[in-house]
Amino acid sequence: MGFSFRVLCFVPETVRRQNQYLETTRCARRLFTLKIDHFQLPKGEVLFFVLSLFCMEKKTTWSKLPALLTALVWTTTTFAVAQTQQPNDSQLQWPVVRHTIKNGLPGMQCMSVFKDNRGVVWIGTKAGLSRFNGEKFENFGIKDGLLGEYITVVGQDPQGYVWFNCAVRGLMRFDGQHFKQYLNPSPDLDTQAHMEQDGTINVSWATPNGRKVHKLKNNVLRPFDWTGVPADIQRKIRDISLTKNKGQYLFTADDGLWLYKNKQLRALAKGTFGFCEAGKLVYGDVFVELRRADGGKDILVWDGQSLRLVMTTRAQAVDGKMARTIKVVRQLPYDYVFDFAGSIYLLEKNSYNCSVIYADNPANEVAYQDTPGKPDAIRYIATEKGLLGLVKNGFKSFTEQAVPYTWSVVEDKVGHYWFLNYEKSLQKYDGRTITEVTDHPKEVQSNEWYYHALKDKFGHLWLPNVHGVVRYDGQRYTNLLKAEKVRLAFALAENKAQNTVAACTFNGVFMIDTRPPHSYRKQRDTTTIFKNLVGCAVVSPGGAYWFGGYGVARYDSLKHQTVYYNRDNKKLNAGGIMSLFFDSSGTLWAGSSRKGLFRFNAKKDVFEQVFGRWLNGMVPFVEQLDPDHLLIADQTNLYAVSLKDTNQVRCFNQNNGFVGIELGQLGSFKDSKGQIWITSGSVLSVLDPAQLDLTPASLRVSIVQVSRTDAPPLRLPFVGKATVVQLPFGQNNVSFTVEALGEDKPFRTQYSYRIREVLDKWSEWQTQDLISLTNLPAGTFTLEVKARRGVLADESAVAKVDFEVSMYFWRSPFFYVYAALAGLFLLGCMVFLWRRQDRQARKIEERERQVRFLQVQTIQAQMNPHFIFNALATVQNSIVNNQQQKAVENLMNLSILIRNFLEASIITDNNESSIFKSEILLSTEIELIKLYVEFEQLQYEDRFEFSFLIDPKLNPDNNRIPPLLIQPFVENAIKHGLLPKVSGGKLWIELRALDEDTLLCTVEDNGVGREQARLRRQNSLASYKSRGTELVENRKKILNEIGYDIRINTSDRPDGGTVVTIEIGFK
Amino acid sequence: MKTIIIEDVPSDLLITKHYLAEYFPQVKVVAEAGLISEAIPIIIREKPQLLIMDIEIIDGTSYDLLDQLQKAGVVIDFEVIFMTGHHKFEYATRGFSYSAIDFLAKPIDLKLFIKAVQKAIDHHRPLENAKQIQLLLNILRSEGPATQLAVSLIGGSGTIQFVNINEILYLKADDTMTIFHLENKVTLRSNKPLGHFVQFLQNDPRFSSVSNSLFVNAEQVLRFSSQEQVLTMRNGDLLKMSRRVGQDFKKNIIQSPKNAEKEGTLLRFLKNFFTKGSA
Incomplete structure (x- = not known):
């Protein structure tokens, strides 16, 4: 188009004259796209506008004249509609959810609201801080670490901390666990705080000398850098606001609005200004209000470059009524919620539509942050009377006052909607206002309109009530089932091809002709479905009737054939069917009263359950949103399900703005514009599927709090490095509170968890938000939690928390395993020791056996026949020589000697007792030696002399020694030392006690000596071999192994002969 | 006569x-x-x-x-x-x-x-x-070990005193005589040497020699310190053991049937089970 003009020309004259602040811009094309009917200008000003076009356009050429003329014509034609508009107060509203102290808010006066990047809503009230997760409020007070209870929310810094301001006392920073306090250095009134993008907080407080501004950065509070601002202006400053540009600030002073940028102060406008939204940014913009002289206010916006007028407002009493006027002069690229004259208004984005969203409730602050989640997320508004949540996602609803209890909706041929109310009259809605329909004649007048209405192909309405099926052709109401006894038609379905409407009643279906005279016949057979309530009916694209009640019946009215689907023939596993719906692809869906949703499988000719048991009870309707999406309702939720991927589910309910609770049994109504009307136990809603964003938002799950036995509950921080939660010693039970956040949060979220190495499998899904773990083993574990909307939808990402259990080891659940292992180990050790002990015992036994064997051998060697017969010969000799006395004596000695030998051998042979016990008394051994030597002396008379010396310290009656240790050496000395010597032989035996345990025996002879004895043995042909000493040597070795310490030492005597020392001791 | x-x-x-x-x-x-x-x-x-x-x-x-x-x-x-x-x-x-x-x-x-x-x-x-x-x-x-012992006392006429064997704490040699230490601080003096009693009493599992001059009833031993080689008797007497005790006395105590009973049925069963298994 090529021409430009000043925007100034749009500004009302009064405004323009006062201010010189508006900047010029090129926006000619946008001008023509404006909807002029919302663009309200006074008549005079429009004229002025047209003229100014000509005056101010400097580059006007005649070639542009047609365009200008067009503009002129357009302006004049719309002249009549461009008028001052009352704010749109249509009863069809965007849903607003209201939370008050009844829902858990700490106080009604909500001063501030903020939604953080996780989707948690923080509400500052005059009675404390509240945290809202879309479902539950958690409140914080002074005891939790707040400085005071009048709290405003400052914002969230880039690290994730959420900041709060307590107006008089200072700032607080919250990490989810603790509040860190930043006390105000000079506790003046009215502290304000704004957070810049980098997390720096501008704190300001009012003083008699103007507002003092400080910056809080990295935990340090520094005075604001006022370079370039004269001190007198500094003092005048009333308020400060951020802008989206770093280092750019707006100030309001007593005389105007100032811009501070690059250390330069510039006056933007003169007048009495105040910041809207407490000076916080709205999508980067700053809103200011200018008080006009006429009592009204102008709302202007600073977008970082220019200050523009958005609207002018005025509230004044006219004829005793408050008249509110809002002139919107500028569209905004976002929805703008504002407070005007005690009510809350919404200026829709890119529109001049301005409507009341909540009357008589002043708003204090709106959470504008375009935080993660969807653009249609709930917008929270802090008001004087609680927290409001505005939902703009395609649903609108009437207030309960306007439309009390609608069961059925129908649209007539002129596009008006008829609402059939239970216990109320009929209502008609023309798109703007609702009027009560009272013109129906007495015979059909009723307050009982709770049946399904219909518009037939002729455009006539069928409005069933308690009197029967009432037909309204635009002029007259006719009751078509007047003659029938039972004429309550719960549902109607029109078969256009056959000009029939099927009216479903409690026992049978009436087929009513849609053409006069509206004859009808009753379709009834004896099957269960027609004996009971037929609750819904639908006509297939092919022209067959489908009825739902007890099961489903398909009726072909041409062939008069009925096919049944119910539990009895196992074609439909549900008792009651509440809704039937053919989607655009021709698939039939059946909603049951208790068993969820079924889909008809035409190939198998059966109904199959879909989506399992997730759908909550009754499914009152199924609707088509677009070719790919169905809208499925259960008692609490609406699901927008993708037919291509049933994991793609959006869920609408109380949490995200669909405010209908307990959806109506008669199902939904789709009007000619494609809007879906949804009845419910609370409000009547209408959904524009075109506005519905069908991309699902994922759930976010987090672990909020730990409850431990013997320890206070512990909140888990959402900022900073996660720490390990310690359980008190000895406690192995713990519970965690979890929460799910997200725009598609279902009425009930499902949670699942696992703990690696303890519960490796994900737990069963639970709807409880408390995870209780009991009887944990000791150790450090990670709890992982995930959430989902139900079987229809994907799962959330996993949230984790580490915790440590420490306790006495025997309280560990695995203690018995460990104990059993330890027990087995010990048993193994015992077995090993026993076997070793056993081996040792057997080794000793073996040694003892050997010793015994050798002892017996020794005895046998000593008791050899040679000796015995020689001894007997000696006795014989005495008898022969008639030496009776001597013979008897020798005989006695011999018997004693033999007895001693025998006894020694008997003890030795006794395997029962230890080898120590086979010792004999030293006195016995002495007696034995003495007797033996005596016998030898008897045999070899006068060949040698013998002396036996016993240490007086020694008591031979107490000392015990292994038998026959000494005797063999005595024998050896006699046989090999002394006997070869002709005469003068001497034998000395000496016994001494070395100490208590050790005995020393010396056997000494002055015989031929060892060398000669050896030579003699070699030369002898069959010499007598003394095996005794040899056996003793062997015995010594073994005895020394089992505890004795026996040393035998043989040496040559200096004067000839041999000395044998036998030392008997113990180790 | x-x-x-x-x-x-x-x-x-x-x-x-x-x-x-x-x-x-x-x-x-x-x-x-x-x-x-x-x-x-x-x-x-x-x-x-x-x-x-x-x-x-x-x-x-x-x-x-x-x-x-x-x-x-x-x-x-x-x-x-x-x-x-x-x-x-x-x-x-x-x-x-x-x-x-x-x-x-x-x-x-x-x-x-x-x-x-x-x-x-x-x-x-x-x-x-x-x-x-x-x-x-x-x-x-009777088949079990003797419960009584006749002790010929010193003093010429050879008076006989009957003693309950389990009341004997220990026997101590005193040159060629033997002193019986009994319970309740009773002592007897026998005219027989210690060796005489040892000869036959050593077959009683309760008794063992702890030195050449001491013969002890193991059941009357209160404590046994194998390091200091000292026995503490029930009456408080301390008896010094000689080296041989390490083998003899200990073994005797372990093998004493009374101690074996203390091991308990289960232990004995296990012991038997495993030792038999290994045999």
């Missing part, structure tokens, strides 16, 4: 009679018997003052004889001199040691024979004698 000789070996009978006639004219042999069955009526009839008998006779032992006499109601108030060809350490003969009854070993040494007969003549103590014989018979009748 009315004497009966019970002997089935004719030569031994002759020698005995010969010695009696030669050295003890006052001893009057009133009867002789070669069988137990023969002897009993004779003894009941004759009521002898001295009985000289061989322990083993063809139809029984002298214990059987005494036993039957007791059962027949005869009070054994006469002196008995036992003779045997058996060695001292046979089980039966060990009973003599417990009851401090002397016996003569065959072939009979004249000196010992004279001494024994002289003693019977001089020290006629029917009551004490009967008790000793009763003890002997008790020991022979």
Whole structure:
């Protein structure tokens, strides 16, 4: 188009004259796209506008004249509609959810609201801080670490901390666990705080000398850098606001609005200004209000470059009524919620539509942050009377006052909607206002309109009530089932091809002709479905009737054939069917009263359950949103399900703005514009599927709090490095509170968890938000939690928390395993020791056996026949020589000697007792030696002399020694030392006690000596071999192994002969 | 002195009679018997003052004889001199040691024979004698270890004191005598050397030698310190052990049946199970 003009020309004259602040811009094309009917200008000003076009356009050429003329014509034609508009107060509203102290808010006066990047809503009230997760409020007070209870929310810094301001006392920073306090250095009134993008907080407080501004950065509070601002202006400053540009600030002073940028102060406008939204940014913009002289206010916006007028407002009493006027002069690229004259208004984005969203409730602050989640997320508004949540996602609803209890909706041929109310009259809605329909004649007048209405192909309405099926052709109401006894038609379905409407009643279906005279016949057979309530009916694209009640019946009215689907023939596993719906692809869906949703499988000719048991009870309707999406309702939720991927589910309910609770049994109504009307136990809603964003938002799950036995509950921080939660010693039970956040949060979220190495499998899904773990083993574990909307939808990402259990080891659940292992180990050790002990015992036994064997051998060697017969010969000799006395004596000695030998051998042979016990008394051994030597002396008379010396310290009656240790050496000395010597032989035996345990025996002879004895043995042909000493040597070795310490030492005597020392001791 | 000789070996009978006639004219042999069955009526009839008998006779032992006499109601108030060809350490003969009854070993040494007969003549103590014989018979009748011990006390006349074996704490050698330390601080002094008691008591598992001069009842030991080699007795006496104890005493204690019982049934079962398994 090529021409430009000043925007100034749009500004009302009064405004323009006062201010010189508006900047010029090129926006000619946008001008023509404006909807002029919302663009309200006074008549005079429009004229002025047209003229100014000509005056101010400097580059006007005649070639542009047609365009200008067009503009002129357009302006004049719309002249009549461009008028001052009352704010749109249509009863069809965007849903607003209201939370008050009844829902858990700490106080009604909500001063501030903020939604953080996780989707948690923080509400500052005059009675404390509240945290809202879309479902539950958690409140914080002074005891939790707040400085005071009048709290405003400052914002969230880039690290994730959420900041709060307590107006008089200072700032607080919250990490989810603790509040860190930043006390105000000079506790003046009215502290304000704004957070810049980098997390720096501008704190300001009012003083008699103007507002003092400080910056809080990295935990340090520094005075604001006022370079370039004269001190007198500094003092005048009333308020400060951020802008989206770093280092750019707006100030309001007593005389105007100032811009501070690059250390330069510039006056933007003169007048009495105040910041809207407490000076916080709205999508980067700053809103200011200018008080006009006429009592009204102008709302202007600073977008970082220019200050523009958005609207002018005025509230004044006219004829005793408050008249509110809002002139919107500028569209905004976002929805703008504002407070005007005690009510809350919404200026829709890119529109001049301005409507009341909540009357008589002043708003204090709106959470504008375009935080993660969807653009249609709930917008929270802090008001004087609680927290409001505005939902703009395609649903609108009437207030309960306007439309009390609608069961059925129908649209007539002129596009008006008829609402059939239970216990109320009929209502008609023309798109703007609702009027009560009272013109129906007495015979059909009723307050009982709770049946399904219909518009037939002729455009006539069928409005069933308690009197029967009432037909309204635009002029007259006719009751078509007047003659029938039972004429309550719960549902109607029109078969256009056959000009029939099927009216479903409690026992049978009436087929009513849609053409006069509206004859009808009753379709009834004896099957269960027609004996009971037929609750819904639908006509297939092919022209067959489908009825739902007890099961489903398909009726072909041409062939008069009925096919049944119910539990009895196992074609439909549900008792009651509440809704039937053919989607655009021709698939039939059946909603049951208790068993969820079924889909008809035409190939198998059966109904199959879909989506399992997730759908909550009754499914009152199924609707088509677009070719790919169905809208499925259960008692609490609406699901927008993708037919291509049933994991793609959006869920609408109380949490995200669909405010209908307990959806109506008669199902939904789709009007000619494609809007879906949804009845419910609370409000009547209408959904524009075109506005519905069908991309699902994922759930976010987090672990909020730990409850431990013997320890206070512990909140888990959402900022900073996660720490390990310690359980008190000895406690192995713990519970965690979890929460799910997200725009598609279902009425009930499902949670699942696992703990690696303890519960490796994900737990069963639970709807409880408390995870209780009991009887944990000791150790450090990670709890992982995930959430989902139900079987229809994907799962959330996993949230984790580490915790440590420490306790006495025997309280560990695995203690018995460990104990059993330890027990087995010990048993193994015992077995090993026993076997070793056993081996040792057997080794000793073996040694003892050997010793015994050798002892017996020794005895046998000593008791050899040679000796015995020689001894007997000696006795014989005495008898022969008639030496009776001597013979008897020798005989006695011999018997004693033999007895001693025998006894020694008997003890030795006794395997029962230890080898120590086979010792004999030293006195016995002495007696034995003495007797033996005596016998030898008897045999070899006068060949040698013998002396036996016993240490007086020694008591031979107490000392015990292994038998026959000494005797063999005595024998050896006699046989090999002394006997070869002709005469003068001497034998000395000496016994001494070395100490208590050790005995020393010396056997000494002055015989031929060892060398000669050896030579003699070699030369002898069959010499007598003394095996005794040899056996003793062997015995010594073994005895020394089992505890004795026996040393035998043989040496040559200096004067000839041999000395044998036998030392008997113990180790 | 009315004497009966019970002997089935004719030569031994002759020698005995010969010695009696030669050295003890006052001893009057009133009867002789070669069988137990023969002897009993004779003894009941004759009521002898001295009985000289061989322990083993063809139809029984002298214990059987005494036993039957007791059962027949005869009070054994006469002196008995036992003779045997058996060695001292046979089980039966060990009973003599417990009851401090002397016996003569065959072939009979004249000196010992004279001494024994002289003693019977001089020290006629029917009551004490009967008790000793009763003890002997008790020991022979019961299968378990002896519970009583007859101790001949020092002091010339050879008084006999009966001691409960489990009351003995320990025996201590005192030169050629033995001191009995009993419970309740009672001490006895025997005229026999310690070796005499050790000879037969060492077969009682309760007893073991802890040194050449100490013989201890392990059941009366309170504590045993194997490092210091000291035993603490129940009465508080501290006994110094000699080196040999390391092997003997310890082993004895472990092997003592009483201690084995302490191990418990399960342990014993396991021990047996595994040791058998390994065998």
